[in-house]
Amino acid sequence: xxRISSSVKFTVLAAALLMxxxxxxxxxxxxxxxxxxxxxxxxxxxxxxxxxxxxxxxxVNVGDTVHFALNQFNIEDADRGTLQKQAAWLAKYPAVRLTxxxxxxxxxxxxxxxxLGARRxxxxxxxxxxxxxATGRLETVSYGKERPVCTESNEGCWAQNRRGxxxxxxxxxx
Amino acid sequence: xxxxxxxxxxxxxxxxxxxxxPALAALQVDVTQGNAxxxxxxxxxxxxxxxxxxxxxxxxxxxxxxxxxxxxLFKSIDPRAFVERITNINVAPxxxxxxxxxxxxxxxxQVEVLSTGQIRVSFRLWDVFGESQMxxxxxxxxxxxxxxxxxxxxxxxxxxxxxxxxxxxxxxVFISESGPALKRVKRLAVMDEDGANPIFLTRGxxxxxxxxxxxxxxxxxxxxYIDTKPRVYLFDLETGKQEMLGNFPNxxxxxxxxxxxxxxxxxxxxxxxxxxxxxxxxxxxMTRLTSDPAIDTAPSFSPDGRQIAFESDRGGxxxxxxxxxxxxxxxxxxxxAGENGTPVWSPRGDLIAFTKQHGSHFTxxxxxxxxxxxxxxxxxxxxxxxxxAPNGRVLMFNREAQNGRGSQIWSVDVTGRNExxxxxxxxxxxxxxxxxxx
Amino acid sequence: MPRPTTARQPRIGLLVSIGLHAGLxxxxxxxxxxxxxxxxxxxxxxxELVTIADETNVAAMAPPEPDKPEPDKLVQPDTQMTxxxxxxxxxxxxxxxxxxxxxxxxxxxxxxxxxKSKTQDFAALLNKxxxxxxxxxxxxxxxxxxxxxxxxxxxxADLADALKSQIYRCWNPPVGAPNASDLVVDxxxxxxxxxxxxxxxxxxxxxxxxxxxxxxxRAASEAAMRAIYQCQPYRLPASRYGQxxxxxxxxxxxxxxxxx
Numbered sequence: 001x002x003r004i005s006s007s008v009k010f011t012v013l014a015a016a017l018l019m020x021x022x023x024x025x026x027x028x029x030x031x032x033x034x035x036x037x038x039x040x041x042x043x044x045x046x047x048x049x050x051x052x053x054x055x056x057x058x059x060v061n062v063g064d065t066v067h068f069a070l071n072q073f074n075i076e077d078a079d080r081g082t083l084q085k086q087a088a089w090l091a092k093y094p095a096v097r098l099t100x101x102x103x104x105x106x107x108x109x110x111x112x113x114x115x116l117g118a119r120r121x122x123x124x125x126x127x128x129x130x131x132x133x134a135t136g137r138l139e140t141v142s143y144g145k146e147r148p149v150c151t152e153s154n155e156g157c158w159a160q161n162r163r164g165x166x167x168x169x170x171x172x173x174x
Numbered sequence: 175x176x177x178x179x180x181x182x183x184x185x186x187x188x189x190x191x192x193x194x195x196p197a198l199a200a201l202q203v204d205v206t207q208g209n210a211x212x213x214x215x216x217x218x219x220x221x222x223x224x225x226x227x228x229x230x231x232x233x234x235x236x237x238x239x240x241x242x243x244x245x246x247l248f249k250s251i252d253p254r255a256f257v258e259r260i261t262n263i264n265v266a267p268x269x270x271x272x273x274x275x276x277x278x279x280x281x282x283x284q285v286e287v288l289s290t291g292q293i294r295v296s297f298r299l300w301d302v303f304g305e306s307q308m309x310x311x312x313x314x315x316x317x318x319x320x321x322x323x324x325x326x327x328x329x330x331x332x333x334x335x336x337x338x339x340x341x342x343x344x345x346x347v348f349i350s351e352s353g354p355a356l357k358r359v360k361r362l363a364v365m366d367e368d369g370a371n372p373i374f375l376t377r378g379x380x381x382x383x384x385x386x387x388x389x390x391x392x393x394x395x396x397x398x399y400i401d402t403k404p405r406v407y408l409f410d411l412e413t414g415k416q417e418m419l420g421n422f423p424n425x426x427x428x429x430x431x432x433x434x435x436x437x438x439x440x441x442x443x444x445x446x447x448x449x450x451x452x453x454x455x456x457x458x459x460m461t462r463l464t465s466d467p468a469i470d471t472a473p474s475f476s477p478d479g480r481q482i483a484f485e486s487d488r489g490g491x492x493x494x495x496x497x498x499x500x501x502x503x504x505x506x507x508x509x510x511a512g513e514n515g516t517p518v519w520s521p522r523g524d525l526i527a528f529t530k531q532h533g534s535h536f537t538x539x540x541x542x543x544x545x546x547x548x549x550x551x552x553x554x555x556x557x558x559x560x561x562x563a564p565n566g567r568v569l570m571f572n573r574e575a576q577n578g579r580g581s582q583i584w585s586v587d588v589t590g591r592n593e594x595x596x597x598x599x600x601x602x603x604x605x606x607x608x609x610x611x612x
Numbered sequence: 613m614p615r616p617t618t619a620r621q622p623r624i625g626l627l628v629s630i631g632l633h634a635g636l637x638x639x640x641x642x643x644x645x646x647x648x649x650x651x652x653x654x655x656x657x658x659x660e661l662v663t664i665a666d667e668t669n670v671a672a673m674a675p676p677e678p679d680k681p682e683p684d685k686l687v688q689p690d691t692q693m694t695x696x697x698x699x700x701x702x703x704x705x706x707x708x709x710x711x712x713x714x715x716x717x718x719x720x721x722x723x724x725x726x727x728k729s730k731t732q733d734f735a736a737l738l739n740k741x742x743x744x745x746x747x748x749x750x751x752x753x754x755x756x757x758x759x760x761x762x763x764x765x766x767x768x769a770d771l772a773d774a775l776k777s778q779i780y781r782c783w784n785p786p787v788g789a790p791n792a793s794d795l796v797v798d799x800x801x802x803x804x805x806x807x808x809x810x811x812x813x814x815x816x817x818x819x820x821x822x823x824x825x826x827x828x829x830r831a832a833s834e835a836a837m838r839a840i841y842q843c844q845p846y847r848l849p850a851s852r853y854g855q856x857x858x859x860x861x862x863x864x865x866x867x868x869x870x871x872x
Contacts, residue, residue, distance in 0.1 A: 006462040008549070013192070021593070066350075073446075074239070083513040089271075106574070107531065107533065107534050108492070108531070108557060109472065109485065109492075109515040109516045109529050109558055109559070110383060110384060111384065111427065111441065111471045111485065111515070111516060111517075111556065112469060112471060112472070112485055112487070112492055113442065114383075114397075114404070114425070114427050114428070114443075114470040114471070114513055115427075115448035115449075115471050116424055116469065117447060118424075118443040118446050119446045119447070119469070119491065122329070122444070122445060122446025125446075126446075131414075140446075141402055141403075141404065141425070142404065142425060142443070143381075144383075146358070146360075146381060146383070148355070148356060148578065149356065151355040151356065151577055151578025151579075152577050152578075153534060153576045153577050153578075155518065155553070158534075160514075194726075198859035200800070200858040200859060201768050201772060201775070201856050201858065201859045201860075202770055202772065202859070202860070202861060202863075203772045203775050203776055203779075203859050203861075203862045203863065204772075204776075204863045204865060205776055205779055205780055205783060205862070205863065205864050205865065206838075206865050206866075206867075206868050206869070207776075207780045207868075207869065208780055208783035208784060208785030208864075208866065208869060208870075209780060209781050209782065209783060209784065209785075210784060210785055210787050211784055213784060255808070277695060278838050278842070300837075301834065301837050303833070303841040303842065304838075305838060308834075313768065333827070335828075335831060335834075336789070336827035336831050337786065337827040337829070337830060337831030337832065338789060338790075338827070338828065338831075364649075522790050566790070568795065575615055589787050
């Protein structure tokens with residue numbers, strides 16, 4: 001129907017179609033292949049104040065945030081390690097439930113960004129499910145552009161705001 | 175027909191009676207350029223028989239002056255310039271003394287208190303050059319509703335002079351914002367069109383977004399994060415009752431009432447994908463309108479209820495699309511530069527207002543419903559989310575400052591003139607204009 | 613429309629709760645501290661409306677005119693007032709046709725607005741209206757109807773331009789109205805040798821009929837009438853009075869300015 005001039009855009013669209021078409025079956029090709037060697041997290045000193053299996057353990061030792069490119073919602077290679085660690089941590093603490101939050105930068109209308117945030121949250125969910133996490137342990141929520149972590153109107157800030165945040169909402173050790 | 179015969183007589187007279195001097199054919203003049211400027215109008219404080227009522231008379235006149243000034247189509251003359259003092263509105267004014275201060279219109283009114291405790295406000299609108307009465311009305315109500323009387327008088331004057339309905343006796347529902355940029359508190363609020371009588375409807379413990387009035391201005395559909403579950407709610411202004419619209423496992427957002435008020439178009443997210451549905455408020459039946467794997471959102475009905483404009487990225491970029499109210503005939507209409515979204519159909523039906531995005535630059539504009547005749551009305555860093563006055567003549571929108579420095583509501587005439595800030599208690603966003611109140 | 617702000621039916625628990633919340637929130641965040649008022653069931657008496665017509669002493673100033681129903685649905689009859697008898701602008705004969713003298717218009721408190729700023733406003737408007745200009749001579753019915761005066765037209769083009777350049781400043785065109793073709797109005801105007809308006813400008817029969825049924829056309833004709841009066845006297849060469857004493861049609865056509 002419409003002429004898509006930019007092949008980049010087309011690639012994005014194709015990715016979008018693939019991602020969104022998998023409401024019934026997880027798109028293995030998209031999410032499954034793990035990178036050969038996920039970049040190790042900076043070895044955070046496991047101080048005695050952080051209880052294994054706690055919310056803080058998840059935040060500090062696993063990593064709760066991944067980032068997205070403008071208008072996109074595919075999981076970046078650089079973020080696969082983080083999500084794989086999340087999946088592993090969830091396997092270790094089977095009572096834990098997560099809320100996956102999708103956020104956007106300011107460059108979209110309020111309504112569109114709510115939808116885009118939902119796509120991002122869902123992309124994280126599908127990745128984790130493909131890693132073996134039970135769907136029932138994961139909830140998604142989109143905040144669109146309503147919850148920025150950075151307010152400057154520049155790319156450095158926008159990149160921080162285009163994110164997915166996994167939050168422990170139940171079953172953590174306290 | 176009477177007009178016709180009068181005109182014919184006049185013309186006949188011109189032919190019958192010879193003119194002095196060299197009789198040539200009449201000169202033909204075609205004036206195609208004008209000087210768009212506010213109409214100077216004099217609105218003296220409304221007269222009253224005692225000082226207490228006189229205070230109200232002054233307040234009413236003040237509100238009428240402010241209303242008309244705000245429209246950009248009128249300019250009220252400073253009362254200190256008045257030559258004649260109106261003491262009785264049932265006596266014709268001395269037109270020459272109003273012409274002397276350049277007044278083209280004169281609205282003279284009076285206030286009385288009835289034995290029932292109600293106030294009765296009368297006014298006459300005079301054409302100063304034509305030396306004739308253009309309108310005259312009596313309005314009666316409770317004293318504490320005097321502002322509505324003032325707004326209705328403004329509407330009468332506006333309508334009589336411009337030929338189109340006014341919009342002053344209306345309300346605005348909006349999101350009141352406060353707190354630091356990274357932790358905004360957002361509350362549902364309503365106020366009069368001029369910013370008076372603001373009321374908070376929610377207390378800010380959960381985020382609320384995108385409120386819209388129904389066609390009777392009694393009901394507000396909005397999105398709320400109660401219990402961190404983003405869903406569309408309905409707020410009944412008469413009863414104060416809130417209810418979730420439907421019961422869905424996933425996010426619902428971007429509500430908009432149908433023109434008859436019996437349906438709400440919403441966006442429902444499922445598995446990350448957003449599509450547009452319509453819910454019948456009587457049967458609570460949901461009808462799916464779009465099933466594209468792309469994002470479809472921000473639906474808005476045409477005034478006849480037969481079409482819906484919406485925003486979609488199905489073509490690779492965010493654009494405005496149209497479909498029939500049953501979901502058939504989906505097609506793209508915006509082909510202008512950049513990306514285009516949040517279409518809102520004018521109550522007149524002639525135009526669609528929308529938000530245009532060029533990178534990080536957002537402006538508000540209008541186009542015809544076939545996408546032609548695109549005109550941008552604003553030019554700031556981030557203007558978004560237009561809403562129409564019920565007469566289709568003025569728009570309000572959300573203006574966000576750069577670097578998270580807050581959000582305000584602004585208004586602009588459909589011609590792009592008369593851009594001004596709408597006064598709100600603190601920061602505000604997501605305005606939606608009510609219809610004229612009943 | 614009931615107004616949720618007016619009556620206050622005390623609901624003690626709610627009010628206490630609201631008060632505490634409001635106080636807390638206000639103390640934390642807000643400089644603007646209006647108490648939260650939840651809507652309640654209170655109803656206010658809706659505004660009642662009646663149309664008032666010219667009363668006797670007023671009518672004495674302006675002769676009574678044929679009744680014309682006011683197209684207003686909100687109006688309720690009131691026994692105390694006479695039925696609507698609003699005079700039609702185009703039919704009113706003013707008691708005194710003497711035109712206002714522009715040269716002595718000095719309001720006691722001069723307004724700051726200058727002609728210059730108005731012109732700038734207008735220029736800004738034109739800049740904002742992005743519609744491509746349409747060819748001007750479309751639908752010039754008046755010009756086509758009167759044939760055989762081509763020579764006169766050519767000879768008087770400068771007069772037409774001179775009048776146009778004087779009258780346009782006073783014409784507040786109805787930009788922004790939905791249907792521009794409703795807004796074209798034709799007058800027959802007679803001028804005195806001193807450039808003042810002679811008698812009352814007459815709407816063409818076609819415009820008068822249109823104005824009768826269409827509030828926009830009526831408003832447009834009134835705006836044009838105000839322009840005619842406001843900008844007089846017109847400075848035109850006295851030696852050629854015969855060529856400008858009658859102007860017919862004097863057309864006000866805002867279509868090129870509508871941006872549509």
